[in-house]
Amino acid sequence: MPFRTHMDAALAEARAAAARGEVPVGAVVVDPAGRAVAQAGNRTREMSDPSAHAEMLALRAACAAAGSERLPGHSLYVTLEPCAMCAQAIAFARIARLYYGAADPKSGGVAHGARVFAHPQAHHRPEIYPGLAEREAAALLRAFFAARR
């Protein structure tokens, strides 16, 4: 099951982020042949960079490797619903398919709040598949925040 393999890699990135003291979110970019070409976990604290979300780091690495601002035909797997920043970056990169795990009513920008892809200003709307490995992704986040309280 390639879906599951890629989401497992994203979950592993999320767990590694938690071990670094970062909010546990992970992402993987997959090329049209089904190969993972970049993966990352959240590094906002380590890098002192509010834009260093897992999706942004994975997209930037995949674009740098491709030598292009755009990744047509590529998929992005991420453990949490992207925020408005990441959703707009996904649109700029022309990602074809977005698979995500847990919904994020508090900070999400795909199915909540800004709903970035619902406006023509997004330029591009990927196919969106929510709820993949949702329980595991959400459990990681819950455990992380419970331990910090």
Add this chain to the structure above:
Amino acid sequence: MPFRTHMDAALAEARAAAARGEVPVGAVVVDPAGRAVAQAGNRTREMSDPSAHAEMLALRAACAAAGSERLPGHSLYVTLEPCAMCAQAIAFARIARLYYGAADPKSGGVAHGARVFAHPQAHHRPEIYPGLAEREAAALLRAFFAARR
């Protein structure tokens, strides 16, 4: 007029971006004492990075210099209405005041489209001052796109 000084620096960054073949947008981050602490122009093509908007580069540089994901009390000057990606990054960075030049009905995410700051998922809403040096900022963009047609 400090407003004008900082927007002039942003316009200079936009002109430098155009000279590099990039969409002419420039941005400056100003600390609470009124000092410019980071400035950048758009570099998406040069860096093969769809996230390398002027605002993102300036915010990332200012955060790196401050050693923090957040820039409370800071202002951001940018020649064009930020897109949804940059608007959400501005919210994450807790920028206190956003000054921008030209409106962007096609790609903007502040006064158009996703209207990122209008949703609680933005976490933070800066004071917003649109229309600063609007004519110059818009003229730069028009000249750039006219030359490419």
